[in-house]
Amino acid sequence: xxxxxxxxxxxxxxxxxxxxxxxxxxxxxxxxxxxxxxxxxxxxxxxxxxxxxxxxxxxxxxxxxxxxxxxxxxxxxxxxxxxxxxxxxxxxxxxxxxxxxxxxxxxxxxxxxxxxxxxxxxxxxxxxxxxxxxxxxxxxxxxxxxxxxxxxxxxxxxxxxxxxxxxxxxxxxxxxxxxxxxxxxxxxxxxxxxxxxxxxxxxxxxxxxxxxxxxxxxxxxxxxxxxxxxxxxxxxxxxxxxxxxxxxxxxxxxxxxxxxxxxxxxxxxxxxxxxxxxxxxxxxxxxxxxxxxxxxxxxxxxxxxxxxxxxxxxxxxxxxxxxxxxxxxxxxxxxxxxxx
Amino acid sequence: xxxxxxxxxxxxxxxxxxxxxxxxxxxxxxxxxxxxxxxxxxxxxxxxxxxxxxxxxxxxxxxxxxxxxxxxxxxxxxxxxxxxxxxxxxxxxxxxxxxxxxxxxxxxxxxxxxxxxxxxxxxxxxxxxxxxxxxxxxxxxxxxxxxxxxxxxxxxxxxxxxxxxxxxxxxxxxxxxxxxxxxxxxxxxxxxxxxxxxxxxxxxxxxxxxxxxxxxxxxxxxxxxxxxxxxxxxxxxxxxxxxxxxxxxxxxxxxxxxxxxxxxxxxxxxxxxxxxxxxxxxxxxxxxxxxxxxxxxxxxxxxxxxxxxxxxxxxxxxxxxxxxxxxxxxxxxxxxxxxx
DNA sequence: TTGTACGCGTTATCAA
DNA sequence: TTGATAACGCGTACAA
Numbered sequence: 057x058x059x060x061x062x063x064x065x066x067x068x069x070x071x072x073x074x075x076x077x078x079x080x081x082x083x084x085x086x087x088x089x090x091x092x093x094x095x096x097x098x099x100x101x102x103x104x105x106x107x108x109x110x111x112x113x114x115x116x117x118x119x120x121x122x123x124x125x126x127x128x129x130x131x132x133x134x135x136x137x138x139x140x141x142x143x144x145x146x147x148x149x150x151x152x153x154x155x156x157x158x159x160x161x162x163x164x165x166x167x168x169x170x171x172x173x174x175x176x177x178x179x180x181x182x183x184x185x186x187x188x189x190x191x192x193x194x195x196x197x198x199x200x201x202x203x204x205x206x207x208x209x210x211x212x213x214x215x216x217x218x219x220x221x222x223x224x225x226x227x228x229x230x231x232x233x234x235x236x237x238x239x240x241x242x243x244x245x246x247x248x249x250x251x252x253x254x255x256x257x258x259x260x261x262x263x264x265x266x267x268x269x270x271x272x273x274x275x276x277x278x279x280x281x282x283x284x285x286x287x288x289x290x291x292x293x294x295x296x297x298x299x300x301x302x303x304x305x306x307x308x309x310x311x312x313x314x315x316x317x318x319x320x321x322x323x324x325x326x327x328x329x330x331x332x333x334x335x336x337x338x339x340x341x342x343x344x345x346x347x348x349x350x351x352x353x354x355x356x357x358x359x360x361x362x363x364x365x366x367x368x369x370x371x372x373x374x375x376x377x378x379x380x381x382x383x384x385x386x387x388x389x390x391x392x393x394x395x396x
Numbered sequence: 397x398x399x400x401x402x403x404x405x406x407x408x409x410x411x412x413x414x415x416x417x418x419x420x421x422x423x424x425x426x427x428x429x430x431x432x433x434x435x436x437x438x439x440x441x442x443x444x445x446x447x448x449x450x451x452x453x454x455x456x457x458x459x460x461x462x463x464x465x466x467x468x469x470x471x472x473x474x475x476x477x478x479x480x481x482x483x484x485x486x487x488x489x490x491x492x493x494x495x496x497x498x499x500x501x502x503x504x505x506x507x508x509x510x511x512x513x514x515x516x517x518x519x520x521x522x523x524x525x526x527x528x529x530x531x532x533x534x535x536x537x538x539x540x541x542x543x544x545x546x547x548x549x550x551x552x553x554x555x556x557x558x559x560x561x562x563x564x565x566x567x568x569x570x571x572x573x574x575x576x577x578x579x580x581x582x583x584x585x586x587x588x589x590x591x592x593x594x595x596x597x598x599x600x601x602x603x604x605x606x607x608x609x610x611x612x613x614x615x616x617x618x619x620x621x622x623x624x625x626x627x628x629x630x631x632x633x634x635x636x637x638x639x640x641x642x643x644x645x646x647x648x649x650x651x652x653x654x655x656x657x658x659x660x661x662x663x664x665x666x667x668x669x670x671x672x673x674x675x676x677x678x679x680x681x682x683x684x685x686x687x688x689x690x691x692x693x694x695x696x697x698x699x700x701x702x703x704x705x706x707x708x709x710x711x712x713x714x715x716x717x718x719x720x721x722x723x724x725x726x727x728x729x730x731x732x733x734x735x736x
Numbered sequence: 737t738t739g740t741a742c743g744c745g746t747t748a749t750c751a752a
Numbered sequence: 753t754t755g756a757t758a759a760c761g762c763g764t765a766c767a768a
Contacts, residue, residue: 067464068522068544070745081755086747096753111543116520117457117466118745121760124407126457136485142476149503158517161501163489177498180456182408203451204408288687321687344684347628347661410761421739426763436737458761461744739768745760752755 069110077106089114120182129370130183132162132171134190134254139342140359141189144211147363148187155371157184164189166254172197179204185370190255191215191222207373209366212256214383221373223366223384227256230355230388231263234309234337237353239271241396243307243335247278249294249319250311251286257311260339264309278305286311291318299328306334307396313338313345313354320348320395335396350394358386409450417446429454460522469710470523472502472511474530474594479682480699481529484551487703488527495711497524504529506594512537519544525710530595531555531562547713549706552596554723561713563706563724567596570695570728571603574649574677577693579611581736583647583675587618589634589659590651591626597651600679604649618645626651631658639668646674647736653678653685653694660688660735675736690734698726
């Protein structure tokens with residue numbers, strides 16, 4: 057049955073509206089917009105004029121429905137207020153934007169249940185690909201993902217079994233490297249401050265333990281772990297408590313720079329000499345680390361590159377290719393500064 | 397003609413697949429998921445089991461297409477690495493999430509052309525509502541928006557003509573208030589540091605000028621404006637240059653806290669006494685302001701509340717209601733601390 | 737409570 | 753270069 061145009065109050069213009077105005081068929085308008093070279097220049101110009109005049113905007117839902125390609129990538133990250141993931145997003149965007157992929161950002165809030173809920177919701181957009189943070193997704197998520205045959209790349213960490221596509225670096229190796237640096241500098245009572253205790257923090261803690269155990273001086277009672285959200289204030293209160301409970305500590309490995317900046321502030325306000333009385337190290341090398349007083353020793357993480365490489369790998373997978381290397385280790389750099 | 401199911405390799409499960417498995421019609425499955433109370437419990441349970449077994453995920457495109465409601469809201473912000481907008485997003489999310497609206501985040505990068513491009517792209521999702529940052533959208537954007545009859549709420553600033561829906565506070569009044577605070581403290585040669593020079597920064601500058609002009613001591617040559625991106629490093633280099641060019645300045649109004657923290661760092665490293673030799677003030681009251689040495693005087697901005705209120709207003713508009721108050725002034729607070 | 741018929745706006749396919 | 757036709761997967765309207 058031929059289409060009979062409905063007389064609704066004022067709906068958005070469609071391809072048919074543009075086609076009617078120009079006096080061509082809808083498919084010609086579609087081609088004028090998507091494959092302009094396949095439409096004569098005269099017609100094309102009249103079509104583009106009509107598109108402007110009517111304020112026509114293509115309807116992505118219709119396109120997705122019929123072409124079964126959404127040109128959409130879902131990215132799940134734990135937090136929007138953490139520079140690390142924003143930098144990663146920038147890398148992702150720089151790769152996908154030129155290819156006209158839309159990015160749907162999901163903020164999991166470091167919450168596994170929420171991550172699973174978000175994923176299910178976002179799957180309804182029929183994304184062409186998915187980028188996930190970390191590798192500790194629940195079995196439920198794995199099941200959904202396996203059924204849908206949508207390419208997935210994991211960011212930040214590495215898969216010990218190398219069974220999934222992933223781009224990142226060894227958080228544990230980085231934790232060990234930073235701890236060894238402290239040991240080399242002569243510190244013996246090295247504390248570890250961990251907040252939020254997500255996958256990556258716990259891997260850094262594992263690296264810390266490993267290095268101290270190898271040196272034969274690991275002590276469980278020099279670890280302060282809290283599920284609280286990280287922040288400068290938290291770092292300040294943690295060092296206050298730690299110095300009271302274990303005054304012998306002479307160095308602190310903070311699981312991120314925010315905590316470390318809090319420790320530095322506390323030391324400055326309380327006349328604790330850094331790095332003489334206490335060495336302080338952070339993780340990530342945020343903007344503030346190089347500007348702190350004293351400047352902060354930390355681990356520089358390749359987060360922009362991780363986003364960039366993960367998106368590139370995903371692009372490859374979405375084109376039906378198999379990446380040569382399913383696991384990319386982008387490594388890290390020890391940034392030694394005044395605080396140690 | 398009745399639908400004939402295609403035999404494709406392995407597509408995602410559809411309502412029909414679930415229906416076939418259970419032995420009911422597709423519409424019954426649809427009802428079981430959307431209005432469960434209208435389906436008998438026995439059938440519903442079998443349907444839910446089949447949904448799980450098949451890994452069925454509803455197709456949003458199809459739903460949007462047929463119902464002409466996308467349950468989607470587009471939010472355009474200038475930057476993801478600025479805490480201000482992340483906090484705003486949190487407020488938006490807390491309102492829209494419970495109503496099952498999806499948020500599409502567009503990052504304009506403080507670029508008007510990019511904002512317009514992004515908007516056009518995102519309009520293809522047929523959003524039910526739009527949240528924009530600021531009020532300086534191009535004429536092109538206004539035209540598109542007017543044609544589509546999609547509710548729009550502007551965030552952060554206020555419309556002088558009160559012709560558009562907006563939630564924010566007067567950036568100019570805040571700039572004036574902070575400047576008056578410096579004058580009250582006895583500072584006379586008050587400099588202004590502006591970076592990136594977006595709409596809001598220029599309004600703060602206008603407030604700064606207004607206050608100094610009212611005091612009869614405005615000097616054009618104490619303004620340092622740069623289109624560069626803001627940052628701690630930039631603040632440090634700006635104060636270095638300013639002190640060299642105009643050694644008489646005794647206070648600095650930085651257009652945001654990042655610049656101000658850079659100024660503080662520079663002063664600390666160069667033995668410049670704050671606030672005795674130089675007063676320093678920022679804008680926004682970020683986490684670091686209260687932890688700086690000395691603590692930083694700044695303007696606390698209600699950014700979470702702005703997001704919350706803007707989303708609430710949009711929700712109202714999307715339901716077809718007309719908000720009682722089209723313009724909400726959420727005001728600001730002067731946070732006086734040690735640096736002044 | 738359940739089902740049938742139809743169309744949402746677009747593109748793939750095939751034909752002219 | 754252009755067009756006719758048929759889907760894509762779902763919800764609305766109506767019927768049983």
